[in-house]
Every structure is written in structure tokens, then in C-alpha cells.
Amino acid sequence: MRVNFTVNGRQQEADDVWEGESLLYVLRERMGLPGSKNACEQGECGSCTVRLDGVLVCSCLVAAGQVEGREVVTVEGLADYAKQRAEHGGCATGACGTTLDQAKQWEARPSDGRTGEQSELSPIQQAFIDAGAVQCGFCTPGLLVAADELLERNAEPSDADIREALSGNLCRCTGYEKILDAVRLAAARQEEAV
Amino acid sequence: MALHPRVAAAPAGTPTNISQGSKTKGGIGESTLRPDGTLKVTGEFAYSSDMWHEDMLWGHTLRSTVAHAEIKSIDIGEAVAMPGVYAVLTYDDLPTEVKNYGLEIQDTPVLAHGRVRHHGEPVALVAADHPETARRAAAKIKIEYVELPVITDEASATAPGAILIHEGRDDHHIGHVPHPNIVHRQPIIRGDADEAAGRADVIVKGEYTFGMQDQAFLGPESGLAVPSEDGGVELYVATQWLHSDLRQIAPVLGLPEDKVRMTLSGVGGAFGGREDLSMQIHACLLALRTGKPVKIVYNRFESFFGHVHRHPAKLYYEHGATKDGKLTHMKCRIVLDGGAYASASPAVVGNAASLSVGPYVIDDVDIEALALYSNNPPCGAMRGFGAVQACFAYEAQMDKVAAKLGIDPVEFRQLNAMEQGALLPTGQTVDSPAPVAELLRRVKARPLPPEQQWLAAGEEADVRALPGGLSNTTHGEGVVRGVGYAVGIKNVGFSEGFDDYSTARVRMEVVGGEPVATVHTAMAEVGQGGVTVHAQIARTELGVTQVTIQPADTQVGSAGSTSASRQTYVTGGAVKHTCENVREKVLEIGRRKFGSYHPAWATAELLLEGGKVVTDGGEVLADLVDVLEDEAVDLELEWRHRPTEAFDLHTGQGNGHVQYSFAAHRAVVEVDTELGLVKVIELACAQDVGKALNPLSVVGQIQGGTTQGLGVAVMEEIIIDPKTAKVRNPSFTDYLIPTILDTPTIPVDVLELADDHAPYGLRGVGEAPTLSSTPAVLAAIRNATGLELNRTPVRPEHLTGT
Ligand code: FES
Ligand code: FES
Numbered sequence: 001m002r003v004n005f006t007v008n009g010r011q012q013e014a015d016d017v018w019e020g021e022s023l024l025y026v027l028r029e030r031m032g033l034p035g036s037k038n039a040c041e042q043g044e045c046g047s048c049t050v051r052l053d054g055v056l057v058c059s060c061l062v063a064a065g066q067v068e069g070r071e072v073v074t075v076e077g078l079a080d081y082a083k084q085r086a087e088h089g090g091c092a093t094g095a096c097g098t099t100l101d102q103a104k105q106w107e108a109r110p111s112d113g114r115t116g117e118q119s120e121l122s123p124i125q126q127a128f129i130d131a132g133a134v135q136c137g138f139c140t141p142g143l144l145v146a147a148d149e150l151l152e153r154n155a156e157p158s159d160a161d162i163r164e165a166l167s168g169n170l171c172r173c174t175g176y177e178k179i180l181d182a183v184r185l186a187a188a189r190q191e192e193a194v
Numbered sequence: 195m196a197l198h199p200r201v202a203a204a205p206a207g208t209p210t211n212i213s214q215g216s217k218t219k220g221g222i223g224e225s226t227l228r229p230d231g232t233l234k235v236t237g238e239f240a241y242s243s244d245m246w247h248e249d250m251l252w253g254h255t256l257r258s259t260v261a262h263a264e265i266k267s268i269d270i271g272e273a274v275a276m277p278g279v280y281a282v283l284t285y286d287d288l289p290t291e292v293k294n295y296g297l298e299i300q301d302t303p304v305l306a307h308g309r310v311r312h313h314g315e316p317v318a319l320v321a322a323d324h325p326e327t328a329r330r331a332a333a334k335i336k337i338e339y340v341e342l343p344v345i346t347d348e349a350s351a352t353a354p355g356a357i358l359i360h361e362g363r364d365d366h367h368i369g370h371v372p373h374p375n376i377v378h379r380q381p382i383i384r385g386d387a388d389e390a391a392g393r394a395d396v397i398v399k400g401e402y403t404f405g406m407q408d409q410a411f412l413g414p415e416s417g418l419a420v421p422s423e424d425g426g427v428e429l430y431v432a433t434q435w436l437h438s439d440l441r442q443i444a445p446v447l448g449l450p451e452d453k454v455r456m457t458l459s460g461v462g463g464a465f466g467g468r469e470d471l472s473m474q475i476h477a478c479l480l481a482l483r484t485g486k487p488v489k490i491v492y493n494r495f496e497s498f499f500g501h502v503h504r505h506p507a508k509l510y511y512e513h514g515a516t517k518d519g520k521l522t523h524m525k526c527r528i529v530l531d532g533g534a535y536a537s538a539s540p541a542v543v544g545n546a547a548s549l550s551v552g553p554y555v556i557d558d559v560d561i562e563a564l565a566l567y568s569n570n571p572p573c574g575a576m577r578g579f580g581a582v583q584a585c586f587a588y589e590a591q592m593d594k595v596a597a598k599l600g601i602d603p604v605e606f607r608q609l610n611a612m613e614q615g616a617l618l619p620t621g622q623t624v625d626s627p628a629p630v631a632e633l634l635r636r637v638k639a640r641p642l643p644p645e646q647q648w649l650a651a652g653e654e655a656d657v658r659a660l661p662g663g664l665s666n667t668t669h670g671e672g673v674v675r676g677v678g679y680a681v682g683i684k685n686v687g688f689s690e691g692f693d694d695y696s697t698a699r700v701r702m703e704v705v706g707g708e709p710v711a712t713v714h715t716a717m718a719e720v721g722q723g724g725v726t727v728h729a730q731i732a733r734t735e736l737g738v739t740q741v742t743i744q745p746a747d748t749q750v751g752s753a754g755s756t757s758a759s760r761q762t763y764v765t766g767g768a769v770k771h772t773c774e775n776v777r778e779k780v781l782e783i784g785r786r787k788f789g790s791y792h793p794a795w796a797t798a799e800l801l802l803e804g805g806k807v808v809t810d811g812g813e814v815l816a817d818l819v820d821v822l823e824d825e826a827v828d829l830e831l832e833w834r835h836r837p838t839e840a841f842d843l844h845t846g847q848g849n850g851h852v853q854y855s856f857a858a859h860r861a862v863v864e865v866d867t868e869l870g871l872v873k874v875i876e877l878a879c880a881q882d883v884g885k886a887l888n889p890l891s892v893v894g895q896i897q898g899g900t901t902q903g904l905g906v907a908v909m910e911e912i913i914i915d916p917k918t919a920k921v922r923n924p925s926f927t928d929y930l931i932p933t934i935l936d937t938p939t940i941p942v943d944v945l946e947l948a949d950d951h952a953p954y955g956l957r958g959v960g961e962a963p964t965l966s967s968t969p970a971v972l973a974a975i976r977n978a979t980g981l982e983l984n985r986t987p988v989r990p991e992h993l994t995g996t
Contacts, residue, residue, distance in 0.1 A: 018326060034244035035237020039412040039462070040494040044926035047412060075237035121235060129231040132890040135898065136721025137234030138412040138462030144235060160658045167935045170926070172412050172463050173721050175897030176934040 005067040007031060008077025017064045024048045024059040026067075027074060035075040035141050039170070046169030049142035050074045051081075056149050058168075075141035078148060082122030085152065123193075124148045127186035128179075135173035143169045147183050156187060218804050221734035222954060225890035228726050229743060230719070241460035242432035245418035247487035251280055253473070253480045254328035254490070256318040256335050257499055258310040261919035262357075262569040263339035265308060265317070272334040273320060278327040280484045282335065283319040287483070290448035295471060297438065297574070299365040299377075299536040304446050304475050310339070311359060311534035312571050313920045314499025321480040321488050344569040344919040348508070348529050351375040351566045359534060359567035367540060370843050377532050377565040378540040380547040382619045382846025385558030390523035394514025396598045402511070402587040403985040405911035406531075407504035407902075409576050410931050411720075413462015415472040415500045416491040419481035426453030427478045432461040434468040436716045437752035446475050447482065451748075454478070458746040464720035465902070466575030466757055467501040470537050498924030502537045502574030503912055505530040505565065507546075509587035513594075519601050519609045523558040526550050528584060530573070532565040537574030539565035544690050544841060545580030548850055551619050552588040553630040553683040554610045559619045561846065569919040571912065575757055577902060578684065578964040585682040586986055589969030593678075593976070603973070604638050604679050607631075612683075621847045624854060626957075627947035629882050633858035634681055636880040636943050643862055643876045646675060661864055661871035663935055672868040675875075678973025681858040682965030685851040686958035687760040687835060694760065694852070695834040697751030698768035699744075700776045702736060702818075703826035709805055709818035711736045711773070714744035714830075717753040717765040722960060723891035724761050728769050730887060735773035736780075737802030737818065751832060759855060759958025762887060767953040768833035776827050777802055784821040836951060853949055857881035857962035859900065859970035862938075865978045870990030872908050872975060874936070877967055880943040884957030889944065896963045897940045903967030905932045907975075911987050 003014045003026065014030045024041065027033045027050070036059050037047035043061040050059045051073040059072075073081050124147050127133075134140050143166060150157055150165040157165065162183045171179060220226045233239035270282040285293065285307040293307065294300045306317045318335050322328035345351045345359060352373045359375055367378045391397065417431030426449055433439050436456045444451045461468070473490040480488040492500050508529045514522040528546045532539035547563035563580075576582075596606035611630035617623055648655040648670035657666050661673060688694040699714040711732045719725045729741040746753070753765045781800050784807050789795040798809035807815045841848040862875040879900050886892045909930040913922040923929045948955025968986060976983050979993060990996075 018324065020326065028244070029246070032246070033237070034240070034246075037241070037412070037462070038243055038414065038491065038493075040926045042494055042925055042927060044494075045412065075235075079236070121232070125235040128235050129227055132225070132227075132894050134228060134231050134234050135723065135891075135894060136411070136413065136461060136463040137230070137239060138241060138721075140234050141237045160656055163934045164658060164664070167933050170412065170931055170933060172410055172465070172902075172931060173898045174894055175899075175901035175940055176937045177897045177940050178894055179934065 001065060003064050003068055005069060006071045007033065008073055009080065014064065019065065021064045022060050023062040023064055023067055026064045027059060033074055033076050037138055037141055039138060046146060047139055047142040049145045049169065051145060051149065056146055075144055078144055079120055079122045079125060082148060122148060123189055124151060124186045127182040127189065131178050131182035131185050133174060133178040133182035139169060139171040143171065143179060150183070151187055151190060155190060157183065218733045218737045219739060220730060222730045222887045224730065225888055226726055226730055228723060229729060230725060239460050241413050241462050242430065243414055243416035243491045245430050245459055245489060247418060247420060250418065250487040250489050251321040251323060251480070251484060252325040252328045253477055253488045254320045254325065254332050255316045255476060255496065256320070256332040258306065258313060258315040258317055260310065260339050260341055261313040262342040262344045263310050264342065265306060265310065266338035266340055268318065269336040270318065273331040276327065276331045276334065278323045279320060279331045280486065281321045281480055282331065283479055283483060288446065290446065292445040295442040295446055295475065296536055297470060297538055298540055301360055302535040312569055314571065316476065319476050319480055321484050345375065346568055346570055346914070346916055346919050348566055351568055375567045377536050377567055378543045379562065379564035380543050380841060380846055381844060382547050382559060382561035384619050384621065387523040387525050387558045387560035390558035391514050393516065394522040395517045396595065397512060397514045398591060398594045398598055399512045400587065400591050400594060401984060402509040402590060404507040404509065404583045404586055405906065405987055406506040406573065406914065407576060407906045407910050408498065408912050408929060409465035409467030409501065410929065411463030411465055411467055414492045414494065414497050417459065417473060417477055418487060418489045419477035420487040421481045421485055424453060426455065427481055428455045429474060429478060430457050430459040431474055432459055432468060434464045434718045434720060434757055435755035436718065436746060436748050438755060439471060439474055440748055442471055443475050443478060447478055456748045458718055461718060461720040464756065465577045466579065469575040469755060469757055470502050472500045494926055495924050498912070498921060498929065499571070502572045504576035505532060505542055505573040505583065507531070507583040509583060511587050511591050513591050515595050515599060517599065519599055519606050521554060521556045521610045524551055524556045525560040528563040530563065530565040530583065531568055531570055533568055533570040533572035535572040537572050539574065541690070542580040544850065545685060546584050547846060548618065548620050548841065549581040549683055549685065550584045550588065552585060553612050553628065553681055553856060555612050555616050561619060570914055571921060577899060578961045579758065581682065581684045582965050582968065585680070585965040586969050589680040590972065590984065593973050604634050607681060608634055619846065620841060620850055622849045622851060626853065626949035626951060627882065628854065628856060629945060629947055630681055630856055633856055633880040633882065633945070634679065637679065637858050637860035637878050640860065640878050640941065642677065648673065661866040661873040662869065667869055667871065668866050673864050673866050674978045675862065675864050676974040676976065676978025678861045678970050678977050679859070680966040680969035680973060681856065682962060684759065684855050684962045684965055686763060686853040686855055687758050689838050689850045689852065691838055691840045694754060694764060695832050696753045696765040696768040697830060697832045698765065698772040699750050699830035700732065700769065700772040701826055701828040702776050702780060702822065704819050704822045704824070707819065708740055709738045709822060710740040710742065711738050712742045712744060713769055714750045715753045715765050715769065716746045716748060716750050717761055718746060718756040720756050722756065722761065722895065723888060724756065724765065726891060727762055727766055727887050731766055731769045732773055735770060735777060737804055737806065751830060759960045762956060763853070763952055763958055764835060767835065768831065770953050771833040772829055772831045775829050775831060779827040779829070780818070780821060781807065783825060784816055787821060788816050853952060853957060855882065855957045855959065855962040857966050859966045861970040861974040863971060863974040863978055865975060865993060867979060867993065870993035872988065874904060874938045874971060876938045877904060877970065878941045879963055880945065881962055882945040882947050882957060883959050884949045884952060885946050885955040886944055887954065887956060892944060892959055893942045895959045896942045899960060899963035900940050900967040901932050901937050903964045904937065904971055906986055907968045907971035908987050
């Protein structure tokens with residue numbers, strides 16, 4: 001089967017997709033976007049978290065066919081997504097007053113041809129580095145997508161809010177304390193910037 | 195010869211204070227950020243499961259569905275015939291006479307032959323053009339098993355007539371074990387425990403059970419094998435020790451080691467679970483057979499079968515003490531279940547035995563530790579390595595003895611705490627700081643989290659802070675709070691006479707007008723931050739800002755394993771040592787070029803700092819750029835810590851360990867006694883790290899280790915059916931690891947008491963916090979509930995008596 005959808009603002013077409021393939025597999029093995037991670041492929045760890053039309057999903061649980069005509073944002077597109085949001089002074093999901101249709105209007109620039117070193121990072125990405133929230137980093141992409149979505153709908157999350165929002169993302173290395181630090185840091189910086 | 199302008203201007207032979215050197219930024223002691231951080235947050239960092247090659251195939255392993263059986267027949271006919279399948283391999287396809295591998299004892303078959311010994315043992319391999327095709331083909335392989343009775347514990351292992359897990363054992367432990375189903379046994383006898391027991395006013399006995407924990411690293415076992423034109427193979431893989439893998443892989447493939455080229459690809463956590471091979475040989479076999487690149491990625495289900503776990507244990511302890519709170523003696527027996535294959539069991543036994551007494555002074559001890567062979571899943575290395583199980587038991591004992599004497603549990607521990615100069619039961623002197631009493635003092639002195647917020651807040655209470663959380667199972671009724679303490683001792687590095695060396699290659703040259711150092715080691719960066727620290731060491735020793743860390747591969751000598759808290763010590767030591775020698779070479783060049791212009795070149799202690807050669811008085815002699823010009827200094831050197839020795843097989847005496855690390859925890863928990871739900875409110879840690887090379891990563895390691903200890907206290911356990919020895923919960927749905935909701939705030943207090951024998955005085959950090967957090971949480975739950983709780987993890991039924 002063929003699937004047409006948008007990934008990080010770029011129209012994509014995947015051919016010969018087997019009906020049982022997950023969005024995660026298509027992203028990683030067909031689109032060449034391995035940023036979303038395959039830690040459990042059971043919907044238990046959140047490492048594969050992406051946004052589908054603005055909504056957080058475990059991409060390992062989404063059948064590839066379900067994304068036909070829809071919009072996916074992965075960690076690879078997170079910086080542009082956050083930038084776009086900042087520029088347009090709002091959020092991209094329905095959760096904070098933007099309709100789903102508005103969300104679909106969002107368009108990111110493709111992010112080819114950039115190495116990590118040159119990337120402009122979103123506030124949450126930078127905060128994860130600065131706070132020491134990255135160790136092995138396998139949980140990081142999923143956590144970043146989830147934390148960015150949290151900050152989008154809740155600019156000043158309490159610790160309990162952060163814990164609740166990130167409870168679907170396992171991390172085996174950090175003990176989470178520095179992940180909390182990172183989200184607090186990104187929120188504080190966001191506050192400062194306003 | 196180009197001269198440094200300022201040096202040239204100075205009259206030769208006149209010591210002049212020309213200018214002050216500046217310290218190099220980003221050296222040791224600073225919280226420099228990870229060099230791989232940006233790639234990891236953008237999703238561009240290539241983990242082993244991200245490898246991709248044009249035209250690659252996918253490998254899959256068929257695993258045994260039973261724990262113990264004879265294999266009558268294997269029929270691969272249907273699987274081979276499936277479209278898209280390129281190869282199906284069984285034991286008969288192995289290319290040489292070497293068909294087993296293993297870390298110390300080569301008892302693990304690459305593919306089962308004749309018999310399977312545990313649930314999930316690899317039996318056949320498939321390569322196909324799509325992972326699902328490979329899985330479906332594997333499902334078409336027909337295997338006829340004749341099931342055998344299972345050995346699952348000490349009684350069944352040593353029962354008269356018990357089937358031997360390994361017939362005809364010929365490893366070097368066989369002569370010393372009481373039964374062939376025992377992998378290794380280590381007694382330690384010191385003083386006279388029976389006689390000392392006579393002096394005890396109280397004697398406390400306890401029997402403890404430690405469940406089987408899984409490393410549960412998030413990045414699955416995975417890698418890519420690419421056949422090369424010379425008949426060899428290139429392997430990109432996530433591992434903890436490239437050279438150890440290589441030593442085990444090459445013989446099975448029938449290739450010389452130089453034809454198996456290994457490169458470390460991104461590792462998503464390890465915690466001991468990547469010390470043994472998983473898919474390495476399988477991927478290489480499939481690649482060599484098909485002539486195509488083969489990628490293998492385990493899913494989570496397979497991952498639970500694909501690596502060794504932490505040894506579950508039964509521990510029998512007896513302690514005695516006098517009325518004034520002094521421990522008189524200790525007797526213990528530790529039975530570890532090693533499962534079907536030896537893996538690291540012998541070394542785990544040595545650790546468990548030698549650290550069984552904990553960080554306490556007890557002169558009279560009678561210790562025995564052993565590991566069984568059974569049909570349970572193989573167990574091997576995991577963070578804390580034998581010391582964890584012992585710590586769980588001796589800390590429970592400390593609380594029991596203290597309670598019996600009516601002494602505060604922390605005070606009781608402090609009364610018996612070892613200090614520098616103390617003797618271990620092995621007779622080895624602890625010859626570096628051992629601040630056991632101080633660590634306990636620090637966690638105790640920390641203010642407790644505010645009492646029972648949920649009561650004070652009444653209706654306003656945030657249910658998320660209560661046991662049960664958003665399940666809304668309580669609003670505070672039936673909830674009690676408890677506080678518990680624990681402390682532990684862990685050895686650092688490989689022990690018992692192991693040649694525990696590391697190798698570093700360091701190159702220094704001028705690139706783009708700047709002095710640059712390149713560090714190349716085979717150290718596996720598994721997330722611990724070794725790459726950050728190596729760059730910091732090179733900056734400190736070589737005075738350069740720019741340091742490139744080369745990818746780890748087998749083109750450079752072995753770095754040893756990223757385990758046993760040893761990498762910063764040993765490979766860090768190797769980087770330091772090599773940098774020091776590179777510095778000497780650089781200074782030689784400097785002396786040759788500029789020595790005649792300034793006597794300090796010959797007389798002063800010279801350092802490299804801020805891109806310059808400076809005297810220890812801070813006088814700048816030259817720019818590194820001018821010293822090096824187009825010369826490069828390039829050295830590859832090995833470095834060893836001081837040697838250790840084997841423990842005597844009968845008395846356990848011997849200087850077996852290199853270094854020790856110590857951590858203490860205080861846990862505060864709230865327990866819903868009606869439902870048996872535990873919420874850990876705070877888990878404070880104090881740890882001595884000798885010297886924090888990177889304070890940010892040190893704290894991160896301590897918090898991570900603490901959380902793994904918390905996990906095994908209240909939720910983590912691989913559950914084995916005792917009748918069939920089958921694994922019941924190989925998934926993240928059923929094997930629970932702590933989420934951010936289960937993990938409390940973890941305040942960390944870092945002490946830096948230098949160990950004079952170690953590079954920069956550092957102490958290995960990663961494991962010690964995993965030891966003490968488990969017993970601290972258990973102690974807090976006991977304190978809250980008054981229950982005895984002699985098993986970990988604690989489950990709701992243990993708390994509600996149901
Ligand atoms: S990989 Fe999708 S939730 Fe774990
Ligand atoms: S950093 Fe390794 S799993 Fe989170």
C-alpha cells in the first residue's frame with residue numbers, strides 16, 4: 001500500500017508499506033528519520049512519541065495507514081515546530097485554544113542538510129542539554145516531544161503537572177530529577193522571553 | 195625555526211616573568227556539557243538500532259519455548275521456502291569447531307545443540323528482506339522437544355540424581371565446588387565466629403530473598419553486520435566492551451580477530467546487560483552466509499530473553515552484638531541463582547562474599563557465597579554486581595539488631611562503621627577514606643520533607659502526591675509514613691587478580707591555527723558520560739580547548755568494560771597517563787626549539803595551559819602552536835591500576851579489590867496500608883566520589899542508580915514459573931520500571947575525599963547508589979508498617995497480608 005502524509009512539514013510518500021507496519025517503522029526505516037526510538041514497540045515507554053495532527057501519540061501503536069493525509073511532527077522537526085509556534089504566538093494543538101484545523105495549517109520547513117552541531121534547538125532541547133537531562137539519550141526524543149507539548153498548553157507547569165505529563169515516558173538512566181530540572185528551566189526561560 | 199615572538203625577544207638565560215598563563219576552560223571539576231548532547235536531542239545520534247545499509251536484510255532469532263528439553267529434530271524446510279527469506283541457520287551451520295562462547299567459561303552455545311537449558315535460548319536464525327518476513331519464517335520452523343525436569347533452586351540443583359546442567363564440565367572451578375550444578379563457591383573465614391558469638395548479648399538471624407532484576411536499558415540489543423571483501427565482517431553494535439566481544443566472536447566465526455572489525459554504535463543504556471554477547475555472533479553469521487549486510491533489532495519481548503539479569507538470591511544471615519552496640523560476629527550464606535550459563539557468575543560470587551559484611555568492622559566472620567546452575571534465565575552482570583543482594587540483607591539485619599538493642603539504627607551503624615585502615619573480611623586493608631559514619635550523618639541531618647501534606651491540606655490535597663496517585667484510591671485515610679536508612683560498600687574495577695587495563699591513543703597537533711588534541715579509546719560510552727570526562731582530562735593535561743573524541747572501535751587497544759564503576763578510573767587513567775606522555779614529548783620539542791632562550795625550559799616544572807607552555811610559577815614560555823608547528827605527537831599507551839590478587843579458595847583471604855565506593859540513603863515513604871500501595875516521597879543520597887570530575891554527571895549517575903535501587907525495592911522483578919522455569923512477564927507492561935511518578939525527589943550530597951591511589955583521587959560512582967537505595971526504601975516501609983518484609987520487591991500482597 002502507498003501512504004501519503006506530511007512529516008515535519010514535508011510531503012512524504014511511502015510505497016510498498018505492509019498493512020501491519022507501524023508509523024514508527026515507516027518513519028525509521030522508510031523515511032530515514034530514526035529520531036523516534038523503538039524501545040518497547042508496545043506503547044509502554046513513550047520513546048517513540050510523535051505528534052499526529054498536533055496530538056501526542058506513541059508512533060509504535062499507530063498503523064501506517066492511519067496517517068494517510070495527516071501531519072506528523074517528530075523530534076527531528078521539533079525545533080522548527082517550536083520556532084513556528086513562538087513566532088505565531090500560540091500553540092499548534094487544540095488543547096490551548098487552537099482548533100484542529102488551525103493545527104493542520106502549521107507547516108515546518110524541512111530540516112535536511114543540517115548536522116546536529118548547527119541545529120537551532122528548541123527551548124526544551126537546549127534545556128535538556130543544559131540541565132544534564134540526557135545520559136544515554138534513548139528516551140530523550142520521546143520526552144522532548146511530550147515535554148514540548150506540555151509547555152505548549154501549560155506555560156507554568158507545577159512539578160506534579162510535569163510528572164503527570166511525562167508519566168508515559170520511561171527513562172532508565174537519569175532518575176528523572178534532571179528531566180524535571182530541564183522542563184522547569186525551559187519554562188522559566190520561556191517566561192523570561194515573554 | 196620559528197620562535198615565539200615574546201620568547202625570542204627575551205634575552206636567553208634570563209628568567210623573566212613574561213605573562214601569566216591562563217587555566218584551560220572545560221577541564222576536570224567543571225560541569226561541561228556532553229559532546230553528544232546536541233545530536234541526542236535532535237534525534238540525529240545514531241544508536242545501534244538506527245543503523246541502515248542499502249540492500250540490508252533483517253535477522254531474527256528463533257528461541258526455545260521451553261526451559262529444559264532435548265531437541266529431537268529441527269525442520270527448517272517451510273521457513274527456507276518462504277519468499278523473501280535468504281538464510282535459515284541452525285547449530286549444524288556453524289562454520290567451525292568452536293560453537294560456544296562465554297565471558298569466563300565458554301559454556302554458552304551460539305545456537306542450541308541437542309538440548310535447551312532455559313526458556314528463550316536461541317535455537318535458529320533467519321535472514322529476510324523485511325523484519326516481519328523473518329519473524330514469520332522463524333515461526334514456521336518446526337522443533338520437536340522432549341521436555342526434561344527443571345532445576346530452579348538450590349534443592350533441585352543438588353538433589354540426589356539431579357540432571358547436570360552441564361555434563362562433563364572442565365572449567366577451572368569444577369575442582370572446588372561441592373556439586374557440578376554449582377558454578378563457583380567462595381568461603382571467607384576470618385577469626386572465629388562461633389567463639390565470638392559467645393560474647394554476644396543479642397543474636398539476630400534473618401532469611402532474605404532478592405528477586406531477579408532486569409537491566410531494562412531502553413535501547414534494544416541491536417546492530418548491523420556488513421560482510422567485507424576480504425572475507426571478514428564489520429560489526430556496528432551497542433556493547434560495553436568491544437574487545438571482549440571480539441575475543442568471543444572471532445573464534446566462532448572461524449576468523450582471525452583482525453578480520454572482525456568492530457565499531458561501537460550508539461548505546462541506549464547498558465547497566466551490565468551488554469557485557470555478554472546477544473545478537474553479535476548471530477548477525478555476523480547471517481551476514482557471512484548471505485553476503486549481505488544484516489541488521490538485528492530485538493523487540494522488548496526478545497530483549498528480556500536476550501540478555502542476562504541480576505542474580506536472584508537467598509541470603510541467610512546471623513549477627514551478634516554486645517549490649518553497648520558493638521557487633522561481635524557475622525555468619526552468612528548467600529545462594530545466587532546463575533541460571534543456565536555461567537556468564538559473570540564466578541565474579542559475582544567473589545563480590546557477594548567479600549562485600550557480604552558491608553561497611554562495618556566485624557573481626558569474626560564465617561561467610562559462604564555460591565552461584566547455582568539452573569534452568570532459570572542466565573544471570574550475570576548488573577549495576578552493583580553481587581554487592582546489591584548482600585547490602586539488602588545486611589542492612590535489614592542492622593535494623594533488626596539495633597531494634598533488639600534499643601539503639602537508634604543510624605547510631606548503631608555509626609558505632610560499627612568502618613573507617614580508613616579497617617580490615618575487610620578478606621584481610622584487605624581499606625587504605626583510602628571510608629566516610630561511612632559521615633555519609634549516614636549527612637543523610638540523617640537533612641530536614642525531613644514536611645509531615646503528611648495530605649492531612650494538613652485536607653480536601654485540597656493533590657491526589658497525585660498520594661500512594662495510588664490519580665487512581666484516586668485514597669485521600670490520606672489508611673496512609674502512614676516511614677523513614678529508613680541504609681549504607682553500602684561497593685568495590686570499583688575488576689577484582690581478584692584480573693589484568694584490568696585500558697588503552698588510550700592521544701594525538702596532539704595544530705589544526706587551523708589551533709592546538710587540538712584527539713583522544714581515541716575503545717571505551718563504550720553507554721550514557722555514563724565517559725566521552726565528556728575524557729575531553730575534560732585532555733584539556734586539563736594538555737592545555738587545549740579543542741578536543742576531538744574519536745569513535746570507539748577495535749582499531750585501538752582494549753579499554754576494558756564499561757562496568758564495575760571503572761571507566762573513569764581506568765580509561766580516564768589511561769587518557770591521563772597518555773596525555774602526560776604526550777605532554778612530555780611536546781615539551782621535548784619545545785626544549786629542542788626554545789630551550790636555549792629560557793632556562794626555565796630545563797629547570798622549571800612545566801605545564802600546558804590555555805594553549806601555552808607555562809612554568810608552575812605561571813610564566814609563559816611559548817605558544818603550543820609555535821612549539822608544534824606542523825609536527826604531531828601521537829602515542830598509544832596502556833595503563834593499569836595497582837594489581838589485585840585472587841581470594842584464597844578456602845579462607846577467602848587476599849587483597850582482591852582495588853578501591854571502594856560508599857553511599858548512604860535515607861528514604862521517606864508513605865504507604866496505603868489498605869491497598870498495599872507505596873509512594874516514595876524522598877530518597878536522599880550522600881556519596882563520596884573522591885573527586886567529581888564532572889559534578890553534573892556525577893549527580894546524574896547517583897540519581898539514576900538510586901532509582902534502579904528504588905525499582906527493585908517496590909516493583910521490578912522477572913517472574914519465573916517455579917514449575918516450568920518459564921518467564922512470565924517479558925514486557926514493559928508486566929515488568930515495571932519506575933516512571934517519573936514513581937520516582938521521588940532525590941537530593942544528592944556529594945563528598946570529595948580523595949583516594950590517593952586513584953587518578954585525581956577519584957572514586958567510581960555509578961554503582962554504589964544502587965546498593966543502599968533498596969534497603970533504605972525497605973527500611974522505611976518496615977518503619978511505616980511494622981511488617982518484617984524479608985523479600986524484595988515488596989508487593990501489595992506483602993503489605994496487606996493477602
Ligand atoms: S516504542 Fe512506542 S511506546 Fe515504547
Ligand atoms: S537517558 Fe537513557 S533512558 Fe533516559
